[in-house]
Amino acid sequence: MLKPLRPKLEVLAKHAKFRIVLNGVVGSAPPAEVREVMEFAKTHGFVPRVGLLHGHDGQMQLSDEQLALYKDIKQSIGTRYNEAHDYRSKLVAGEPAPFKCRAGSRYFYVDEHGIVRWCSQTFDGFGIPLETFTYEDMRKQFYTVKSCADHCTVGCVRTCSRLDEWRGQTAEPDPAYARVEPIFRISPRPPSETVQQVPAGAE
Secondary structure (H helix, E strand, O other), X not given: OOOOOHHHHHHHHHHOOOOOEEEEEEOOOOHHHHHHHHHHHHHOOOEEEEEEOXXXXXXXXXXXXXXXXXXXXXXXXXXXHOOHHHHHHHHHOOOOOOOOOOEOOOEOEEOOOOEEEOXXXXXXXXXXXXXXXXXXXXXXXXXXXXOOHHHEOOHHHHXXXXXXXXXXXXXXXXXXXXXXXXXXXXXXXXXXXXOOOOOOOOO
């Protein structure tokens, strides 16, 4: 798995002036490959990160064997690399891991059609065209409780949302919610200039 990337990663390990996170996802590759990624990260000074494969809805989708693999790898890399209150270990243990999801605000996803979504796994939950997406839209989604949050495995959303765990969140949108000026203004591309064709041999 790492063979094509190993030379480049070794150069990074030697010269990089920034922190590098090397991620292995349990469920997306054979166990030996996930272990290889984690071992390489530890021995080369990278930050090892082990993720969980999720389904189309962002919820965990692992077999008992894969869950056991996660627990084993998690123990080997230690508690130093826990993320967002170690929510993965709670999910693996069959428990909910509730959090105040700030998707649609602190974090949001723009799909291939230019529609703002909560994240890449919630296409049915929320959608506003990017060109009309406003600060008030962000404020509303910041305070909106998502029904999928307690069992969410989308790590980037969890990590971004952790910044605001101390702030409140309500189940219902603010009744004073109103659309305001959009954050982004997307103008159509101006028509290309007409190129005048010059006959061959002309000056």
